[in-house]
Amino acid sequence: MRPLSIHESYADRHVLLTGASGFLGKVWLAMMLDRVPEIGRIYVLLRPKALRSARDRFEKIVQTSPAFRALHERYGADLSRFISERVEVIDGDIAAAGLDVDPAIAERLRRDLDLVVNCAGLVDFDPDLREALSTNVDGTIYVADFVATCERATLVHISTCYVAGTRSGRIGERLIPDYAPNDQPFDANAELADARAAIERIVAEYDGPERSAELHLDVLKHIRERGLDTNNDTLVRNVTRRLRRAAVKDAMIAEGQARAKRWGWTNIYTYSKSLAESVLAGYRGRVRFTILRPAIVESALTYPFPGWNQGFNTTGPLSYVLGGWLRELPMRRGNPFDIVPVDYVCNAIAIAGAAILKGEHAEVYQCGTSDKNRLTIDRACELTALAHRKHLRRRGDSVVDRVVLSRWDGVPSTLDHTLSVPNLREATKGFAKLMRELPRRWPKALLRRAQRAAKRADELDDKLDTIEHLIELYLPFIHDHFFVFVTDALIDHQVVEPEFRFDPASLDWRRYWIDVHIPGLRKWSYPLIENKTPESYTPRHPFTFTQAPTTGERAGGGAQGGVG
Amino acid sequence: MSTKSAAFFRAEGTVLAPGVLSATAYLASNAKKFGERALRLGVVALSAPLHGLLGQNDRTLGNRIAYLAFRGMSEDRIAELGEEYARDVLKDKLLDQGVELLKRARAEGHRVVLISDNIAQIMEPLLPHLPHIDDLVCNRLEFADGEATGKLLDPVIGGHGGGRWVQDYAARHDLDLRPSLAYGAHGTDLLLLAAVGRPCAVNPDFTLRRGAREADWPVLEYRE
CATH class of the missing domain: 3.40.50.720 (NAD(P)-binding Rossmann-like Domain)
Incomplete structure (x- = not known):
């Protein structure tokens, strides 16, 4: 060369x-x-x-x-x-x-x-x-x-x-x-046409009478659960539009996943x-x-x-x-x-x-x-644990973070580990159920506490659910292949x-992961996970184009789709 | 004939207060898994009596067993914990008078050589906190596939090899040992001290104290 x-x-x-x-x-x-x-x-x-x-x-x-x-x-x-x-x-x-x-x-x-x-x-x-x-x-x-x-x-x-x-x-x-990937005879253009047809089919299905009837029942239930008026037409229309959009999106995701999986x-x-x-x-x-x-x-x-x-x-x-x-x-x-x-x-x-x-x-x-x-993935896990340790020991929010959590290292495990997320979820659910089904003759104060504990367990279960989905999403990259x-x-x-x-x-x-990557994520990515806004940047001199727009540039638009 | 001279410092006891056991226990107790921590600490504990029994004579076996506790520990973890130990623990346990001796040796124009039983992952991050050191000689772990095998690479620092080693070192770096200094604190440093023209025992243990007295070497006692 x-x-x-x-x-x-x-x-x-x-x-x-x-x-x-x-x-x-x-x-x-x-x-x-x-x-x-x-x-x-x-x-x-x-x-x-x-x-x-x-x-x-x-x-x-x-x-x-x-x-x-x-x-x-x-x-x-x-x-x-x-x-x-x-x-x-x-x-x-x-x-x-x-x-x-x-x-x-x-x-x-x-x-x-x-x-x-x-x-x-x-x-x-x-x-x-x-x-x-x-x-x-x-x-x-x-x-x-x-x-x-x-x-x-x-x-x-x-x-x-x-x-x-x-x-x-x-x-x-x-x-x-x-x-x-699965080496089956495959024609990309045919697959594309087929996928487009499937998209149209899904849209038509959700506009059809059967799905609309199902959706209507869901809408009424949704409104009733929130204690609102089911005779309010505007409300019904809005909720219907929202739920239909969500249902169609879910169906599209399911269709896409099925297609991806089918071909590998x-x-x-x-x-x-x-x-x-x-x-x-x-x-x-x-x-x-x-x-x-x-x-x-x-x-x-x-x-x-x-x-x-x-x-x-x-x-x-x-x-x-x-x-x-x-x-x-x-x-x-x-x-x-x-x-x-x-x-x-x-x-x-x-x-x-x-x-x-x-x-x-x-x-x-x-x-x-x-x-x-x-x-390797296990080295990445080790480096992640060490990076968190370095941060938590010095800048942990509480004593527990600085002393205990900093030493609570993440470790690689197998899918069927006793403490795997699905097993933890089972345990939390079981605990919540147990707390809700305590004998009624027990003292009221105790039952109230049990109710609170059950609620906490439900919250934990929600968090574990998110983590379970996350792990499923990433398994192909960290486990399967x-x-x-x-x-x-x-x-x-x-x-x-x-x-x-x-x-x-x-x-x-080691240097990249511990001193650059994880601190970078902590600053720019973790706040998003916690629904916070990451630090923004304000330059000393604001940037504006020094020339007027060239002819043909529009002042706004309604183009849809794409992330151009 | 060379006119260059060196000052050899045995780190443990002259510049640093804690020894190998403290370092290995720190790393062992911060292994990845909880059970692993107990097991590794157990191995360090096993080497403790050896250090007690043979510490004035030969530390090689004690060191080998203590570092066996790192077997299977990742290189990343040892490096990271080593840095942490140097920064958070050792840095605050430097002996002020030892540091003064290092400075004085440097000012007198000696090549300053620090010899340590600790591993490079701990000693190298400590160097920025010490006065200028020309050469660091310390123990080195063997690694395979990113994990420690638990073995120390030869030569293992801590035995009586110091005497022969210092002769070889002087020949390699064209040093004259007669005007050279050596500071040691333990019986294991006897041969090292005997090899140079100006030896000095620092807070010596029983064996070194007796040797120093018989050889008429100066004995330095640090005071708080």
Whole structure:
């Protein structure tokens, strides 16, 4: 391989970025602006939301997201000019044909673009099937269609390593059209058509008389339980609409899960992402593209600053649970837990983009750590316990936290362990039942206390229920499968700039986990789990575009679907 | 002929108050599982009488048994607990007069060498809290697949190897032992002290006190 220079590859090249409001998109955008200021123009495709235009949304993102902290600190008052010269925000939606971009702007983009980076995606594990297909599959189709009509644009599509589905072993960097993990004969387009038909069927079913009658009874029961008036038509209508929406969503999730399971994918997310890859394979010859598959994207190691994380990622809820009183978490010892810091993934996107701009790209790049520097799930559990210990010993809220909880280490266990969550739930339920069924002749004071204890047990059971669901969701990644994702394609590129190299072998897991990752989660992710607001960032110099919007940008819009 | 000289300090007893047993007990009692903690503490307790019986003579066996308590403990945990022990316990138990001796040795231009029975995971995080140390020589655990095997890598610090070791060390670093200093506190340091020109016994135990008296070495008693 010839040496690959990121600076040289991107100099004066124009890039369209989708998904700039997501964790990965934001960091990549900030990193490219910060490290490759000679880049041409970056067009940011954002969906207008409610009354807020894409441009307003972008301004708010730069203004409040800590991902842009490094840029704010570097440029200060000059950042508005710096970004205005390089970034143009485009109103649009990847889940709409033609990306819902104004025709005049679309024409300009088709002429100008050198590279499209499709970071947009719905990353919930089990979302509504309609949303998953619309953002992850239709979004990919529309982006690829758009790239196909551009003069010279190429495409970097962000997928996930876990499209491999429920299979174990070394997963190679290959794009297999019509791939299904269980090796059954599979036609992605037929599956897509079938899924769409199923969606329509579900919607029709819930509009039909049988379901409507059932729903009506549910609505009346719901209203009566709250002690409200069942003759209030407006109330009945509103509750009906709400319950129908929830019921349809549940049915969509169930349908998606069934489909994913039938072909061997772990969840709706990986199912829809894999369908998108299969669809993209159909564009071979028409669109020059490369697929980048990150593993589990987590806190930044260095850029924008150590520990930066956004929202719920995989290890957030799991490590949060391990920081509490639950000790036994089912996991299979020795299974790789493929975590990769977000700045490593951003480097990988930069490398894949540079390679495709130079025409030296591979078709698929996998970006993980299990191949070159494996972190096992039991080691991750041990490091999590040690990180919580370090925090609780010094900064625990109470003496109990500092003395007892800090020494209450989470340990790997088996699914059928005596203290597994299902068993704990059985015990709590049994206790609550016992407390409620004490003989009535017992003293009143005692019975009152028993009632209170039963209530506490119910609350505990609710918490355990959440944890049980969480564990079920993550079992494929921490217990069921032994995945090793090959990452040779990225490492093969001899990147000239050291700060852009993808070097998983250099990651010191202990330092990363204890001093960077878990403290990062504690600051940015745990507050969300506790329904609190994480610390916000206020730069000294506010960011606003220095130029007026270009013609064709709208002041607001009602585009639906997608997370552009 | 070399003009460079060194000052050898046996950490336990001259610079640090607690010994190996305290460190191993701390780590053992913070193992992952509750049952495991009791079991590992039991192993440390087993080595305690050996330290008592042979402590003035040869600590190798006692050390080997004490560190056996770490068998199967993860490298991450040992490193993290080692740091914690150094920061939260050892740092506050440094002997002020020992630290003064370290500073003085440095000011006199000696190469300062700290020899410790403790493991590197504990001693290395302690270094920032000590005056400048040129070389740290301490025990090292063997690890396999990220877990301690319970064995110490040779040479095990704590025995009578100190005498021969110091000769080799001097040859390797081109040191003249005649103007060199050595501070020790236990009978096990006799050969180390005998190898240098300016030995000093610090708060010596019975064996070292008798040896020091016979060899006419200075004896230093720290006072509170």
